[in-house]
Amino acid sequence: MAQKLMSNYDIVEPEEKADIYIINTCSVTNMSDRKSRQMIRRAKEMNSKAFVIVVGCYAEVAKDEIEKIDEVDLVLGNHQKANIDKYIEAYFDGRDVNDEAIESYFYDFGSITYTEKTRAVVKVQDGCNNFCTYCIIPYARGRICSRRPESVVDEITKIAKEGIKEVVITGIQVSAYGKDFDSDYRLIDLLEEINKIDGIERIRIGSIEPLMITDEFCERVKKLEKMCHHFHLSLQSGCDKTLKEMNRRYTTAEFGEVVRKLRSIYDDVILTTDIIVGFPNETDEDFEQTYDFLKSIKFYKMHIFKYSQRKGTVAAKMKNQVSPEKKEERSKRLLKLSSDNEKDYLDEYVGKDVRVLFEEQDGEFVKGHTDNYIVVEAKGSEENLNKILTVHVEQSGEEKLVGTLIWNRNVKKV
Numbered sequence: 001m002a003q004k005l006m007s008n009y010d011i012v013e014p015e016e017k018a019d020i021y022i023i024n025t026c027s028v029t030n031m032s033d034r035k036s037r038q039m040i041r042r043a044k045e046m047n048s049k050a051f052v053i054v055v056g057c058y059a060e061v062a063k064d065e066i067e068k069i070d071e072v073d074l075v076l077g078n079h080q081k082a083n084i085d086k087y088i089e090a091y092f093d094g095r096d097v098n099d100e101a102i103e104s105y106f107y108d109f110g111s112i113t114y115t116e117k118t119r120a121v122v123k124v125q126d127g128c129n130n131f132c133t134y135c136i137i138p139y140a141r142g143r144i145c146s147r148r149p150e151s152v153v154d155e156i157t158k159i160a161k162e163g164i165k166e167v168v169i170t171g172i173q174v175s176a177y178g179k180d181f182d183s184d185y186r187l188i189d190l191l192e193e194i195n196k197i198d199g200i201e202r203i204r205i206g207s208i209e210p211l212m213i214t215d216e217f218c219e220r221v222k223k224l225e226k227m228c229h230h231f232h233l234s235l236q237s238g239c240d241k242t243l244k245e246m247n248r249r250y251t252t253a254e255f256g257e258v259v260r261k262l263r264s265i266y267d268d269v270i271l272t273t274d275i276i277v278g279f280p281n282e283t284d285e286d287f288e289q290t291y292d293f294l295k296s297i298k299f300y301k302m303h304i305f306k307y308s309q310r311k312g313t314v315a316a317k318m319k320n321q322v323s324p325e326k327k328e329e330r331s332k333r334l335l336k337l338s339s340d341n342e343k344d345y346l347d348e349y350v351g352k353d354v355r356v357l358f359e360e361q362d363g364e365f366v367k368g369h370t371d372n373y374i375v376v377e378a379k380g381s382e383e384n385l386n387k388i389l390t391v392h393v394e395q396s397g398e399e400k401l402v403g404t405l406i407w408n409r410n411v412k413k414v
Helices: 002-006 030-046 057-061 063-067 080-092 137-141 149-161 187-195 215-221 240-246 252-265 284-297 324-348
Strands: 020-025 051-056 112-115 119-126 166-171 202-205 230-232 270-277 301-306 353-362 365-370 375-379 388-397 400-406
Touching: 020 030, 020 057, 030 051, 030 057, 051 057, 051 080, 057 063, 057 137, 119 149, 149 187, 166 187, 187 202, 187 215, 202 230, 215 252, 240 284, 252 284, 270 284, 270 324, 284 324, 301 324, 324 388, 353 375, 353 400, 375 388
Parallel strands: 020 051, 119 166, 166 202, 230 270, 270 301, 375 400
Antiparallel strands: 112 119, 353 365, 353 388, 365 375, 388 400
16 A cells, blocks of 8 residues: 555655545454544644545444544545555545545555565465454455465565565465465465575564464475574463354364474474453453463463454353453463563573574664564664674563674574
């Protein structure tokens, strides 16, 4: 979307006054909806004459609600936003954009987000077929649709020539990539093709479903020398009863086996996850099962979400909704466990050498990530950016490692 606009308009920073505001919304939780509404009102406060366009998942599932907000000029669904440049042109030409006959079509959504000319986020898939009982996303994004592999490879080849070293392969349900093709081509096939692209030194995957990690996947992925040893496995609960009510389609035993497989092929693998606390019918006993399971797995980091009722989902109609106080209590316990785990992991790296892709400069320090996505900081300069260099770790800090740049030392991939 941004690429289409950049050739005709100046993109300004969020705090700057603009003539057009495009609010790309999320609708995963009630908090997401609230933040979207706040941003909409903030835009008009900055420029009362601005043209405010609301797009994204919140716009998709609650269009009538958003259209009632006085500050909103136009609401576009997820597929309509492919034509956002045409709507803007109609507005500046003095035409009524709400009556504008602009055809909505499915588009090649190859949007890329750059991070200091170092990393690119490449979306290869949209939509979701899972229909977890708590989630509004399948209604907002529709069924799965995969981007053609040749389009992905061509784009990554191009950005590699521009200096990008790392690509993150993402999608709403990226594990389902290729399932809508008339062939057996799947995500692992795409990863193997990306691994051959000159200039790309690291490949990372976004959030994936546990059951994608099969024996075949492990045998093939371990041969990809550019593959990062970091996997975000979306768990949601460590209680089998709760997983079933969420319609998550796996058990804790199956999840544990996936963890075993990944740790058997990479001795330095970092695993992260998402957890929902306070799901309807989650008793104290259910939560304790979750806590004990998470403690046994010992993720590097856990993203904790308090369950949020989403209108139109199965879970929103369930009885025995958990109180906000109980959700807060459970959230705090898991956040503490996550923090303790992270500290233990970081402490293990003190005295070791790691390879770091440096992405940004902060005063006299440069910062970046290891292959397994640990933040590392070392004294350096701008000339160190967008390079993979070796750092000797001297201490662990809050959510990061601190060390010294060293030269002419080969280290094991970390």
